Amino acid sequence: xxxxxxxxxxxxxxxxxxxxxxxxxxxxxxxxxxxxxxxxxxxxxxxxxxxxxxxxxxxxxxxxxxxxxxxxxxxxxxxxxxxxxxxxxxxxxxxxxxxxxxxxxxxxxxxxxxxxxxxxxxxxxxxxxxxxxxxxxxxxxxxxxxxxxxxxxxxxxxxxxxxxxxxxxxxxxxxxxxxxxxxxxxxxxxxxxxxxxxxxxxxxxxxxxxxxxxxxxxxxxxxxxxxxxxxxxxxxxxxxxxxxxxxxxxxxxxxxxxxxxxxxxxxxxxxxxxxxxxxxxxxxxxxxxxxxxxxxxxxxxxxxxxxxxxxxxxxxxxxxxxxxxxxxxxxxxxxxxxxxxxxxxxxxxxx
Amino acid sequence: xxxxxxxxxxxxxxxxxxxxxxxxxxxxxxxxxxxxxxxxxxxxxxxxxxxxxxxxxxxxxxxxxxxxxxxxxxxxxxxxxxxxxxxxxxxxxxxxxxxxxxxxxxxxxxxxxxxxxxxxxxxxxxxxxxxxxxxxxxxxxxxxxxxxxxxxxxxxxxxxxxxxxxxxxxxxxxxxxxxxxxxxxxxxxxxxxxxxxxxxxxxxxxxxxxxxxxxxxxxxxxxxxxxxxxxxxxxxxxxxxxxxxxxxxxxxxxxxxxxxxxxxxxxxxxxxxxxxxxxxxxxxxxxxxxxxxxxxxxxxxxxxxxxxxxxxxxxxxxxxxxxxxxxxxxxxxxxxxxxxxxxxxxxxxxxxxxxxxxxxxxxxxxxxxxxxxxxxxxxxxxxxxxxxxxxxxxxxxxxxxxxxxxxxxxxxxxxxxxxxxxxxxxxxxxxxxxxxxxxxxxxxxxxxxxxxxxxxxxxxxxxxxxxxxxxxxxxxxxxxxxxxxxxxxxxxxxxxxxxxxxxxxxxxxxxxxxxxxxxxxxxxxxxxxxxxxxxxxxxxxxxxxxxxxxxxxxxxxxxxxxxxxxxxxxxxxxxxxxxxxxxxxxxxxxxxxxxxxxxxxxxxxxxxxxx
Numbered sequence: 001x002x003x004x005x006x007x008x009x010x011x012x013x014x015x016x017x018x019x020x021x022x023x024x025x026x027x028x029x030x031x032x033x034x035x036x037x038x039x040x041x042x043x044x045x046x047x048x049x050x051x052x053x054x055x056x057x058x059x060x061x062x063x064x065x066x067x068x069x070x071x072x073x074x075x076x077x078x079x080x081x082x083x084x085x086x087x088x089x090x091x092x093x094x095x096x097x098x099x100x101x102x103x104x105x106x107x108x109x110x111x112x113x114x115x116x117x118x119x120x121x122x123x124x125x126x127x128x129x130x131x132x133x134x135x136x137x138x139x140x141x142x143x144x145x146x147x148x149x150x151x152x153x154x155x156x157x158x159x160x161x162x163x164x165x166x167x168x169x170x171x172x173x174x175x176x177x178x179x180x181x182x183x184x185x186x187x188x189x190x191x192x193x194x195x196x197x198x199x200x201x202x203x204x205x206x207x208x209x210x211x212x213x214x215x216x217x218x219x220x221x222x223x224x225x226x227x228x229x230x231x232x233x234x235x236x237x238x239x240x241x242x243x244x245x246x247x248x249x250x251x252x253x254x255x256x257x258x259x260x261x262x263x264x265x266x267x268x269x270x271x272x273x274x275x276x277x278x279x280x281x282x283x284x285x286x287x288x289x290x291x292x293x294x295x296x297x298x299x300x301x302x303x304x305x306x307x308x309x310x311x312x313x314x315x316x317x318x319x320x321x322x323x324x325x326x327x328x329x330x331x332x333x334x335x336x337x338x339x340x341x342x343x344x345x346x347x348x349x350x351x
Numbered sequence: 352x353x354x355x356x357x358x359x360x361x362x363x364x365x366x367x368x369x370x371x372x373x374x375x376x377x378x379x380x381x382x383x384x385x386x387x388x389x390x391x392x393x394x395x396x397x398x399x400x401x402x403x404x405x406x407x408x409x410x411x412x413x414x415x416x417x418x419x420x421x422x423x424x425x426x427x428x429x430x431x432x433x434x435x436x437x438x439x440x441x442x443x444x445x446x447x448x449x450x451x452x453x454x455x456x457x458x459x460x461x462x463x464x465x466x467x468x469x470x471x472x473x474x475x476x477x478x479x480x481x482x483x484x485x486x487x488x489x490x491x492x493x494x495x496x497x498x499x500x501x502x503x504x505x506x507x508x509x510x511x512x513x514x515x516x517x518x519x520x521x522x523x524x525x526x527x528x529x530x531x532x533x534x535x536x537x538x539x540x541x542x543x544x545x546x547x548x549x550x551x552x553x554x555x556x557x558x559x560x561x562x563x564x565x566x567x568x569x570x571x572x573x574x575x576x577x578x579x580x581x582x583x584x585x586x587x588x589x590x591x592x593x594x595x596x597x598x599x600x601x602x603x604x605x606x607x608x609x610x611x612x613x614x615x616x617x618x619x620x621x622x623x624x625x626x627x628x629x630x631x632x633x634x635x636x637x638x639x640x641x642x643x644x645x646x647x648x649x650x651x652x653x654x655x656x657x658x659x660x661x662x663x664x665x666x667x668x669x670x671x672x673x674x675x676x677x678x679x680x681x682x683x684x685x686x687x688x689x690x691x692x693x694x695x696x697x698x699x700x701x702x703x704x705x706x707x708x709x710x711x712x713x714x715x716x717x718x719x720x721x722x723x724x725x726x727x728x729x730x731x732x733x734x735x736x737x738x739x740x741x742x743x744x745x746x747x748x749x750x751x752x753x754x755x756x757x758x759x760x761x762x763x764x765x766x767x768x769x770x771x772x773x774x775x776x777x778x779x780x781x782x783x784x785x786x787x788x789x790x791x792x793x794x795x796x797x798x799x800x801x802x803x804x805x806x807x808x809x810x811x812x813x814x815x816x817x818x819x820x821x822x823x824x825x826x827x828x829x830x831x832x833x834x835x836x837x838x839x840x841x842x843x844x845x846x847x848x849x850x851x852x853x854x855x856x857x858x859x860x861x862x863x864x865x866x867x868x869x870x871x872x873x874x875x876x877x878x879x880x881x882x883x884x885x886x887x888x889x890x891x892x893x894x895x896x897x898x899x900x901x902x903x904x905x906x907x908x909x910x911x912x913x914x915x916x917x918x919x920x921x922x923x924x925x926x927x928x929x930x931x932x933x934x935x936x937x938x939x940x941x942x943x944x945x946x947x948x949x950x951x952x953x954x955x956x957x958x959x960x961x962x
Contacts, residue, residue: 058796061633061788074798074810081788083632084800085625086651092580092617092625097788099578099613099626100635104789122625125618317613324609328577329634329787333754335611336575338601340748346569347745350559351384 018054026051028078032071038190038216038231039069039138043076045193046107046136049200050077053248060105061097065090065119068145069111069138069216077107088119091126091135095317098131101327102318105204106133113143116152116171123173127180127209132316134203134210137173138190140218141229148221159226172298174308177211178291183314184210185290187305189234190217198244199307205248205271208314215303239297241282241306247272265312275307284310353465354424354444355546358388358413362425362497365437369401372429375490376407377740378515379497382507383411384560384742387552391417391859393739393935398585398678404433413552417706417742418860419935424547427493429471431456438464446545448497450489467541469496474532488529495533502544504551505534559745563736564640566707567666568593569746570714571638572601575754576664578637579614580626582645585678586734587668590640591616620645624652627663631656632799634759634787636718638664643672643685646692653727654693655801657824660774660783662721662728662757665689666714669733671933680933681734683855686909689729690883696821698828700728700835701883705858706736708743709881713836715748722757724831725782733904735856735935758784765794773797773808774820781826828884835882838889847874849949850896852889852925854880854910856935857902863938864945871942873949875900883913890918893925898952900945902928904936926952 014022026047031040050057057079064070066087073082085093094108108126115123115137126135141154148161152171159165177185184206188196196214203210215234217223223230228237242263248271263284265273275284283289290309297304324331354360366372373394380392388411395406410420425446428437434449435458441447443463449455451468471492475485498505509527516522537543568590571579581591595614602611617623623639630637641649646667656663669685671677692699700720702713714730721728758778760771765786771794774783783806786795797808805816853861858879868875878892893899893914901911908927915922928944930936 056792058792059789063629079793079796081786081796082798082800083629084798084802085628086655086801089621089625089652092622093629093632095615095622096578096580096626096629096631096635096637097633098629099615100630100633100637101787101789104633121618122622125622129615321613322608322610323613324604324607324611328611328613328630331575331577331611333575333752335604336577336602337573337748340750342601343569343573343746343748347557347559350561351557 017051019056021051021054023047023051025079026057026077028076029074031075033068034220036219037068038140038218039072040075041190041193042136042138042196042214042216043072045196045200046076048193048197049204052197053201053204055105055204059103060107062107062109063090063094063097064109065111065114067111067114067143068218069109070114072138073109088114088117089122090114091119091122091131094133095126095129095131098133098317100329102132102323103327106131107204108133108135110135110137112137112139112141112151112153112173116173120152120171124176124180127177127182127211130181130183130209130314130316130320132207132209132318134200134206134212136200136212136214138216139173139213139229140216140222141227142218142222144218144221155228158228159224161221161224172294173211174213175291175294177213178287178294178309181209182211182309183208183311185309186211186307187213187215187303189215189238189305191231191235192238192305195240195243195305198246201248202244202246202267202271202273202307202310205246205267205269206310206314207268208311208316234303237301237303239279239302239304241277241279241304241308242284243276243278244307245274245276247274265310267312268314273307273310273312278306284308352444353446353546354442357548357550358411358552360424360547361408361410361420361422362427363423363440364407364427365430365433366405366407367430367432368396368399368403368405370490371487372405372490373407374515375494378508378511379494380409380740381511381560382498382503383409383549384555385507385510386504386549387555388413388549389415389417389554389742391419391741393419393735396679404430411549413554415554416859416863416938418863419937421937421939427497428455429493434458446547448500465545467500467545469493469533469536474536478532488525491526491529492533495530496537497533498530499534499537499543500541500545502548502550505530555742557745558742560740560742561707562589562738562740563704563707563710563732564589564668564738565593566711566746567640567714567730567732567737569597570711572597573711573748574636574715574718576636576638576718577612578626578630578635579612579639580617580623580630580637581640582617582620582623584620584642584645586670586738587640587642587645587666589738590666590668620648621652624649624663624665627665628652628656628661631662631721632788636664636722638666638718640666640668642668642670643688644675646685646688650693653699654695654697656727657693657697657699658695658801659799660725660785661799662725664714664717664721664728664730666730666732668737669731671931677933679734681856681904681935682931682933683731683733683857683904684909684931685731686905687912689731690913698884700724700726700831702728702730702836703854703881703883704730704732704736705855705879706743707741708746710736711746716836719755720831720834723755723782723834724827725757725785726827731855733856758782760784760786760790760795762791765791771795772806774804774823775806776823780830781823782830832884832886835886837886838881838892839879840888840892841877843869843874843876845874847876848897849874850876850878850892850899851902851945852878852880852892852899852910852914853902857904860936860938860941861902864941867938867942868945871946873946875945880910885914885917889914890920893918893920898924898926900926900928900948902936902941904930906931
């Protein structure tokens, strides 16, 4: 929450990426969220990921719903088209946008109210259709913009700032995403940039439905003792199963690991995901095992983070539909209109 | 005296749904069309798949009156469940055709109608052993008998059988055989033809027979729609299904076989309109098809698309509401809900086609209007147009026609230094420029939002910015009035104080009613409204008359309300004529209702009374 406008000058020594852009080229308007909000850290991670991957900002469409999380697309990738839609409907708007132009990168930003309550249905259906997107839920377990009501991801037994204990069961969006067939599922923590940035990069490179649940403490309404989404609680209960490095394109892998410690996944675009195991038993290529592991750890009160599942050969909705390579929004009369002769034939068949 | 008429009667088939009667009945109707005789078929069916009563009505009309007439001259009563009611519905001196194999349910016998008993079940049982064959061929045998009774050219039926089973050749002969079984029985046992009969004519011309939903789907194909998102709902599902069928035929890359379209059966109507809005924002032509309950569900995103100015096309095939209402009955009851859809001050574009031909034209046009005006456009069909085959003029397309993609700023425009403000009225027509996402690396990006914004799409809660935007949206609707299909006016031969306004599926019944009224000495000028917001001609039409009847198919006189509200007209001068029981409106109803009102309004001028 700063009122100082960011200076437009770029220091000549600012590092540049492969496109010649600096990090500043991936920034946008100054955040109006509360000082210290976890969501701002996620915006920073998105900026970092896009910068490091040398994505052209204007080739990203950032689409959100309603809520604190959904306000954040204003605060990153200022050259991108943004779409702040209505509450809970980001997934359908993103699906439609994706159908219209398969060549852009689709970044969906949502929150736990937006995706686990009002938009639970759309969250589910966009994932099961395999829409090619990166779907980030900035999950703080609370309705921030309306001042502190529980959301559907709040754990049973957790306490609100006003002292009310939540008696409803929590929705685990990661468990849902795994069941629904998302082909990239991760969970991270807004306070762990080292973990989050590579996960976002890998998700952006993924072809198919990539879902990231980012625990993002609400410092205004959900950062008190008794909350299970506070900074202290998440730090104390974070169980990272792996550490991710992502190699874009055909770069040589330079990180050396002991044999057996590392799993490599090559995604469709050629990006190589190098997963260093932190938990020996965890296998990010086994959907069923991942679901079991998550449930077991959740029962022990642990928040499992890392790249939880990935299918490097995943398909997306366009491949299911066998749509043409040219984006649909670039087709014109010659490709779309069958013309008067065809219509005459149709007429003749109706007599 | 039995009813006698040539090419002018109503025949109604009472069936059980799921019994295979539909295709036989349709063949009967088509054979009449092939004889050059105009006819108008209608399905009356329940919200059910198997076992409940359905009716199929064919109005045979040399005069070309395609609206429902009301009444039944020949009842083909094949459903014991509704037999008594069906018998009661026959016009005096009309005909009842029934299966005489077994005694029909007991009921009050009618002595004022003519009974024609054909032992259909007995003929079938003698000829066929397979129970399914017995059921299916019974329908065909019945059509064969009707051909004899009505003097229908049986070769037309034979040809239709051949066309229908082109790909299943071994079914052709058995069906033709069944036709002749019925035909021969009727010839041998009754005096053929009966008083009501057919005679070859040339009144069909080059007209085609098509359902409005199929025509609208073709309109979407021709209009360049590439994204369709929908959720199944009667009576609109066949729009999306036909779009799927036509795209399968006409929209695949011939070299690669790849699809030049994407169709999503969404999880609900909210997701459907969300996808449409997302796709349209991203520069594709996108539409959804739905009915009243779907319109209710989509409200929030209609408001978004209106305020954020995103082109989107919604085909609403209206059915009787409120709530689930009568899902398989027709009404024009969504006008207000569409015209002012969503919270806050909104106004939307409505198109009101009268038949399948206009459903095609208006749907194709809707994509141009939506792109040009950057706003939702509603194509309002109803079940009567959408789900019935209707004769209409052939569909036409001008190959020189180009899609109007509206004001879209390109990378070249931006590179050339054109100033881009997403909501800036640069041309004075209240329509701003937009950019498609991904157009230019540094220019033309903007943020689309449902919150208040200024002329450059920046978030703003300043009253001045908000009011300026809302006023521009109003002015944009003024621009729309000059672009949308104009109302069609048809004045009587002599001057009159009375006018009639009507729209949509009321048109054929209204035209017939006008003839009836003229014959009774009532003179009326007609205006068919085809779009909302209203063109200035609507206001002129009202001001040209002392009283204007507004004929529509809903309880609350919705078009009349819109006229009163939008054109500031004294409601007293607009006399509602309302038909809303779910059946198709008829000329009998309209002419009767208008006659009654005219008699009541007929005040003799004072001077004349004094003299």
